[in-house]
Amino acid sequence: MTIEPGLYHLLFISTALFFIGVYGFFTRRNLITMLMSIELILNSVNLNFIAFDKYLWPGKMDGLFFTVFIIAIAAAEAAVAIAIIINLYRSHQSIDVENAEDLKY
Amino acid sequence: MMSGSTILFYLLAALTLGCGILSVSTRQIFRAAIYLLFSLIGIAGIYFWLQYEFIAAVQIVVYAGGIAVLIIFSIFLTQQAGEKLPKQKIGRKIFSALAVFCAFALTMVQVYQHEFSKIITDAAPATVRNIGEKMLSTEQGGYALPFEVISMLLLAAMVGCIVIALRSKPETK
Numbered sequence: 001m002t003i004e005p006g007l008y009h010l011l012f013i014s015t016a017l018f019f020i021g022v023y024g025f026f027t028r029r030n031l032i033t034m035l036m037s038i039e040l041i042l043n044s045v046n047l048n049f050i051a052f053d054k055y056l057w058p059g060k061m062d063g064l065f066f067t068v069f070i071i072a073i074a075a076a077e078a079a080v081a082i083a084i085i086i087n088l089y090r091s092h093q094s095i096d097v098e099n100a101e102d103l104k105y
Numbered sequence: 106m107m108s109g110s111t112i113l114f115y116l117l118a119a120l121t122l123g124c125g126i127l128s129v130s131t132r133q134i135f136r137a138a139i140y141l142l143f144s145l146i147g148i149a150g151i152y153f154w155l156q157y158e159f160i161a162a163v164q165i166v167v168y169a170g171g172i173a174v175l176i177i178f179s180i181f182l183t184q185q186a187g188e189k190l191p192k193q194k195i196g197r198k199i200f201s202a203l204a205v206f207c208a209f210a211l212t213m214v215q216v217y218q219h220e221f222s223k224i225i226t227d228a229a230p231a232t233v234r235n236i237g238e239k240m241l242s243t244e245q246g247g248y249a250l251p252f253e254v255i256s257m258l259l260l261a262a263m264v265g266c267i268v269i270a271l272r273s274k275p276e277t278k
Binding site: 003004005006007008009010011012013015016017019020021022023024026027028029030032033035036037039040043046047050051053054055056058059061064065067068069071072073074075076077078079080082083084085086087089095 | 111114115118121122125126128129130134137138141144145148151152155157159160163164167168171172175176179180182183184190191193197198201202204205206208209212213216217221222223224225231235236239240248251255258259262263265266269270
């Protein structure tokens with residue numbers, strides 16, 4: 001039995017990766033691990049764009065550019081998030097979301 | 106009989122998904138970061154498999170080389186060595202897994218029922234030359250404006266990071 005990998009296989013991988021990230025986002029309570037889950041979600045979206053770019057609109061490169069820009073935005077987002085997390089750790093000695101509730105008041 | 110390319114694809118998929126699952130389930134945060142790194146490398150391998158070499162290279166440079174190292178450094182700065190993450194409530198884990206599994210099944214049913222208009226399998230891959238020309242083209246369909254916007258965003262993020270992480274001066278009066 002041979003199954004050539006195609007668009008549906010890639011969509012399966014990206015959907016599975018997205019929901020793995022969502023699961024991590026639900027269960028984790030540490031800000032850095034939540035950030036890691038967000039990275040997984042962003043990567044699944046990138047994979048989706050690349051899969052559609054290759055199998056549905058080849059040669060137009062629109063999905064490819066979306067992926068490049070998402071990677072750039074993800075890098076900026078991770079840098080800002082880590083700066084905030086380190087600042088939070090300095091003031092609260094903890095990076096647990098349960099302890100980061102001062103902004104509410 | 107499976108061809109080498111097919112086997113390679115399934116190996117890369119297993120690496121990506123397995124390391125992803127381990128990354129969100131392990132209780133040692135440093136191991137979570139390392140598993141995340143391998144998951145990102147697996148995705149870069151899938152891009153190579155799809156013959157998107159440029160995206161694969163960007164993925165390795167930015168994610169494996171940049172973001173993973175950034176996350177590992179921030180773990181060093183904020184965690185005590187050898188300390189495990191606190192155990193989560195089992196109920197929360199079960200309900201999250203259930204919700205996620207149901208959503209996954211629903212999405213996959215939708216995807217498999219959807220008829221894509223045309224699935225092309227033998228297209229010429231994009232070369233770096235084409236990518237560069239289209240990225241800086243100002244004509245119809247060019248990406249010069251998003252490129253500039255992204256460069257402004259990166260500059261703003263850099264300034265923002267410095268401002269946020271700047272150690273506030275002690276009050277001296």
